[in-house]
């Protein structure tokens with residue numbers, strides 16, 4: 001094991017400053033600093049606030065990761081960094097930091113795709129990923145369904161949200177219900193006491209006519225509006241809003257669509273592995289429903305533990321490790337941060 | 349003592365190596381590219397290039413000096429994070445210098461001078477220096493009209509820097525041609541005492557001068573077509 005490459009990963013695409021260290025598929029450190037509390041009162045991530053926080057956090061977070069792993073930068077074989085997609089200014093802090101570390105320590109640097117890293121992180125929990133696999137990535141910033149043929153060289157987008165990201169819908173509905181930001185955890189908590197069948201909220205892009213053009217795409221904007229209308233009607237009538245029932249019914253609608261489409265993709269392609277990643281993968285109902293439905297078709301669902309689902313440095317290190325093992329060439333020092341990096345580009 | 353200097357507070361992305369000795373600061377290698385939109389791409393290769401120019405390795409560095417701005421935030425952070433991370437790896441001190449000082453100090457010649465860089469949004473980052481090149485007011489951010497009025501009150505009869513060039517009409521002061529951007533050797537000169545004394549390294553805190561625009565990202569939009 002000791003001769004497997006030691007890889008460091010840096011993540012700054014949104015509001016988490018993450019530094020992870022892995023050896024092969026073994027996680028050695030996963031240090032994280034979050035600016036989430038600074039954004040809470042704005043109901044969403046403020047890019048400049050996140051960028052400032054990354055600059056302050058990067059050096060201490062790196063120090064923590066090195067201490068936790070019991071290694072120094074001289075021991076590291078390569079440095080991987082999220083070069084996109086994400087918030088441009090936030091990405092740039094991480095990319096410039098990775099180059100500074102790489103330059104000073106005279107190590108290669110790999111600019112990698114954030115979404116591919118969400119897939120790769122599962123290897124730290126469940127070992128090498130069978131290829132091909134289907135990946136469902138759901139967070140506040142993205143909702144995508146991918147075909148993973150070769151995680152080192154390219155993944156094929158099958159579908160994505162055409163409006164809001166799934167996590168964004170959680171944030172907006174949480175706000176409607178007077179729950180805190182980010183909305184995922186409080187809705188999950190409230191929903192446990194509610195009846196998921198009490199309100200029939202719409203399932204976006206599941207009608208036969210929509211499936212023709214959007215078989216694997218998602219839409220959560222209509223759902224969000226339906227929840228808003230339902231809640232406002234109650235409020236206008238002077239009736240109390242049954243928060244737990246709304247949360248449970250909303251959550252059920254999201255999880256129903258996500259799992260239905262993800263499993264349909266697996267079956268259509270004859271693929272037996274579904275990986276779920278991104279912050280929304282930490283949702284307890286999504287995990288349970290995916291497993292329950294997949295079992296019927298003999299499909300194995302792989303979901304990393306919640307801390308690895310949300311943005312972190314370990315996922316970037318995991319992808320870096322995979323790229324090094326696959327013999328992929330490192331990036332150049334003029335590697336840019338690309339806020340719209342396409343999924344087909346795993347490393348730049 | 350071989351010292352790395354970086355500044356990314358203006359469109360001039362700068363990396364330089366200087367030799368700091370008991371009696372002076374001498375430039376050894378210098379790379380500067382003027383491009384307001386590519387700080388992230390340009391700086392690291394330039395650091396690599398100046399090291400190669402003098403056949404040095406990062407471990408040969410004694411200290412790093414960085415221009416703290418003020419400057420447009422995104423570009424400014426590139427220089428500071430580069431300096432901070434390299435300093436961390438190498439275990440060497442990092443020192444910060446107000447970037448405007450590296451324009452105003454070398455421009456001073458006996459009378460007060462206004463040094464200004466572009467702050468975008470029709471504003472300037474500026475400071476006023478006395479005849480000996482010491483900063484007497486600033487750094488501040490304001491419209492060129494306000495900067496010009498303050499500069500006149502302080503007896504400045506000349507302006508310098510890229511911001512002064514851009515707003516020469518409004519400032520209504522003669523503009524000295526050089527330096528247009530922060531001078532890397534001067535940045536090192538202004539940190540030379542600290543470098544020679546082996547003073548403890550400093551946390552590189554940017555001179556933002558403006559609060560962040562506190563508007564949440566409107567839906568981090570889907571990244572797929």
Ligand SMILES: [Zn+2]
Nearest residue numbers: 114139278311
């Ligand atoms: Zn993510």
